[in-house]
Amino acid sequence: MKRTLIILLRNPLSLLGVLLVLMVIVLAVFADFIAPFPDHKGAVVDFVYFNQAPSDRNLMGTDLVGRDLFSRIIYAYRISLMLGVVVLVISVPIGVLAGLFAGYRGGKTEFVLMRLTDVFLSIPPLVLAIAMMGVLEPTLLNAMLAVTAMWWPWYARLVYNVARSEREEGYVLAAEVIGASQWHICFREILPNCLPAVITKMTLDMGFVIIIASSLSFLGLGVQPPTPDLGSMVAEGARYLPDSWWLTVFPGLAILVAVFGFNLIGDALREILGAEQ
Amino acid sequence: MSAVVQLLLRRLGISLIVLVGVSMLVFGIARIIPGDPARIALGPNATVEQIAKLRSSMHLDESIVVQYGHFIKDLSRGDLGMSLYTNRPVTLDIAEFLPATLELVIVAGLLMIGIGLPLGRWSARYRGRLADHVIRLVSLLGVSAPSFVWAVILMLLFAFFLPLFPIAGRISDTYTIERVTGFLLVDTLWAGNFQAFSNALWHIVLPAFALALSGIGQAARLTRANMIETYDKPYIEMAQAYGFSGRRIANRFAFKPSLIPSLTIIGLDFAAMLGNAFLVEAVFAWPGLSRYGVAVILRKDLNAIIGTVLIISATFLLVNLIVDLLIAFLNPRIRHSQRQTS
Numbered sequence: 001m002k003r004t005l006i007i008l009l010r011n012p013l014s015l016l017g018v019l020l021v022l023m024v025i026v027l028a029v030f031a032d033f034i035a036p037f038p039d040h041k042g043a044v045v046d047f048v049y050f051n052q053a054p055s056d057r058n059l060m061g062t063d064l065v066g067r068d069l070f071s072r073i074i075y076a077y078r079i080s081l082m083l084g085v086v087v088l089v090i091s092v093p094i095g096v097l098a099g100l101f102a103g104y105r106g107g108k109t110e111f112v113l114m115r116l117t118d119v120f121l122s123i124p125p126l127v128l129a130i131a132m133m134g135v136l137e138p139t140l141l142n143a144m145l146a147v148t149a150m151w152w153p154w155y156a157r158l159v160y161n162v163a164r165s166e167r168e169e170g171y172v173l174a175a176e177v178i179g180a181s182q183w184h185i186c187f188r189e190i191l192p193n194c195l196p197a198v199i200t201k202m203t204l205d206m207g208f209v210i211i212i213a214s215s216l217s218f219l220g221l222g223v224q225p226p227t228p229d230l231g232s233m234v235a236e237g238a239r240y241l242p243d244s245w246w247l248t249v250f251p252g253l254a255i256l257v258a259v260f261g262f263n264l265i266g267d268a269l270r271e272i273l274g275a276e277q
Numbered sequence: 278m279s280a281v282v283q284l285l286l287r288r289l290g291i292s293l294i295v296l297v298g299v300s301m302l303v304f305g306i307a308r309i310i311p312g313d314p315a316r317i318a319l320g321p322n323a324t325v326e327q328i329a330k331l332r333s334s335m336h337l338d339e340s341i342v343v344q345y346g347h348f349i350k351d352l353s354r355g356d357l358g359m360s361l362y363t364n365r366p367v368t369l370d371i372a373e374f375l376p377a378t379l380e381l382v383i384v385a386g387l388l389m390i391g392i393g394l395p396l397g398r399w400s401a402r403y404r405g406r407l408a409d410h411v412i413r414l415v416s417l418l419g420v421s422a423p424s425f426v427w428a429v430i431l432m433l434l435f436a437f438f439l440p441l442f443p444i445a446g447r448i449s450d451t452y453t454i455e456r457v458t459g460f461l462l463v464d465t466l467w468a469g470n471f472q473a474f475s476n477a478l479w480h481i482v483l484p485a486f487a488l489a490l491s492g493i494g495q496a497a498r499l500t501r502a503n504m505i506e507t508y509d510k511p512y513i514e515m516a517q518a519y520g521f522s523g524r525r526i527a528n529r530f531a532f533k534p535s536l537i538p539s540l541t542i543i544g545l546d547f548a549a550m551l552g553n554a555f556l557v558e559a560v561f562a563w564p565g566l567s568r569y570g571v572a573v574i575l576r577k578d579l580n581a582i583i584g585t586v587l588i589i590s591a592t593f594l595l596v597n598l599i600v601d602l603l604i605a606f607l608n609p610r611i612r613h614s615q616r617q618t619s
Contacts, residue, residue: 013414115291115294115295115298116298118291118295118298119295119298119299119302120302122295122296122299122548122590122593122594122597123299123302123303123586123589123590123593124548124549124550124551124552124589124590124593125548125549125552126549126552126553126555126556127551127552127555127586127589127590128586130552130555130570130571130574131303131306131307131574131582131586132306133574134573134574134575134577134582135306135307135309135577135579135582207421211422211423212423214423215423215425215553215555215556218423218425218556218559219555219556219559219571220571220575221571221574231423231425234425234426234429235425235559238425238429238560241429241432241433241437242433242437242438245433248429248433249429249430249433252422252426252429252430255422255423255426256418256421256422256426259421259422260417260418260421260422263417263420263421264417267417
């Protein structure tokens with residue numbers, strides 16, 4: 001753990017990733033103190049300063065009703081991060097459990113669980129979420145639900161692959177011989193060997209969840225205004241290209257920066273944890 | 278029976294099972310909708326009798342299992358029901374809008390393969406050098422933003438600031454092309470109108486690139502990773518000892534075996550593109566399935582939602598089937614194995 005951290009901080013690229021992610025987290029957590037106009041996260045109207053290009057007063061310009069874009073982006077980060085964490089916290093355990101049992105037990109359990117994941121995986125990720133949001137009301141909670149529903153199968157397949165190959169290993173057989181319970185073998189013997197892959201994927205997925213969630217709200221199917229969201233900000237601004245370019249460019253870059261940070265860390269983790277195995 | 282045919286049949290069987298599962302899932306999602314679909318369809322001014330009539334014609338009064346049975350029966354006749362939004366059969370709507378989306382996705386897929394794989398090969402061959410670092414960074418950037426962000430950025434750079442490409446649409450209004458396949462790049466050639474063809478090609482460049490960028494990055498990263506693993510194998514060292522050129526080793530000995538694992542993921546990326554096309558189409562006003570899809574979703578047009586998702590999933594399963602066959606064909610271990618299992 002400590003060694004991983006040291007390697008992570010020594011490589012300039014992964015260090016950049018750590019710094020970017022830290023920056024995003026700090027902005028999101030301390031939004032109330034950092035944002036120059038904290039009340040602009042809501043439905044505020046300021047027609048004196050509407051649609052202003054970036055200036056000293058508004059670092060990233062203002063939107064069509066005069067709200068400070070920088071403040072809104074910071075608050076949007078808060079929602080994106082929260083969504084990412086909630087989705088992963090719910091979907092990872094579900095996927096890991098399904099994958100573990102399918103991989104270790106085999107037989108009917110394997111057939112049913114893995115065909116079920118196949119079904120979920122054969123609907124393009126965004127389309128499943130779009131369809132779910134179509135029948136549900138577009139709220140933050142439902143967006144989390146829709147993204148979670150499409151996320152767990154990836155972990156099921158990942159863990160399944162590891163578990164299936166570990167099942168044949170000597171140490172599992174040894175545990176079986178001395179009469180260890182299925183629970184013990186699944187959670188104490190096989191699961192630890194899946195963790196590096198799961199943790200790496202979780203880091204990369206923080207970025208992907210942000211991408212998918214912003215895509216949903218870009219289509220008007222996610223978080224609703226006036227709540228600030230990076231996707232809906234881009235969608236709104238795209239109508240005013242190219243003159244009011246800041247309306248789209250800054251929220252778009254904000255997504256890029258956050259996801260790029262998580263991807264840099266995820267990439268480095270994959271190399272470090274993969275090499276350890 | 279050759280191993281490839283056997284594999285094809287097995288895959289076809291699994292795909293069918295999965296497709297049935299998808300239809301159940303989509304049908305289930307469409308039926309958990311809060312509120313009465315018939316009332317939503319008819320609007321607030323409908324009378325009780327009208328609603329009751331539509332309810333019985335949509336089989337809404339029966340159990341969900343019976344409803345699903347009716348749905349499958351209609352589906353087997355190629356009937357997906359009426360769209361409440363366009364008042365036409367859903368199949369007709371989809372036939373109209375799907376080709377434009379597929380055209381976009383196919384061109385983007387070609388870009389992904391044509392650019393992503395060579396980039397990855399280059400990166401692996403010059404591992405640790407400047408070219409490698411640049412390609413890695415660029416491909417990581419490519420996967421780090423949703424396609425609508427790339428669409429907006431590309432549009433701003435290459436349609437507004439440098440007006441090289443058109444801003445929106447599939448083809449200029451001045452051309453009227455008879456619809457044969459719905460694929461404009463095919464139809465224009467069919468009509469022998471090369472000016473219209475180049476015009477359509479010009480229109481598709483930016484949307485296809487915006488859609489392909491993350492796929493290109495993904496393909497390059499994957500190819501690099503697989504090739505580097507292959508480079509560590511003893512037979513590469515042997516080839517080096519024999520004095521084959523670095524280029525020959527890269528192409529012949531390292532790239533080809535790395536292609537097989539990459540192809541699976543490329544199939545999955547193609548699926549992602551079918552979804553992401555929704556985003557790119559919205560930015561470039563591309564008249565594909567997206568506008569229809571979003572419109573029917575906002576109007577809670579159940580038949581159309583089910584139909585759209587089902588068609589996209591079927592397309593995706595078909596692509597994966599083709600990818601699996603391609604792998605079987607490329608992999609000599611599968612191609613030459615006769616009757617492993619009876």
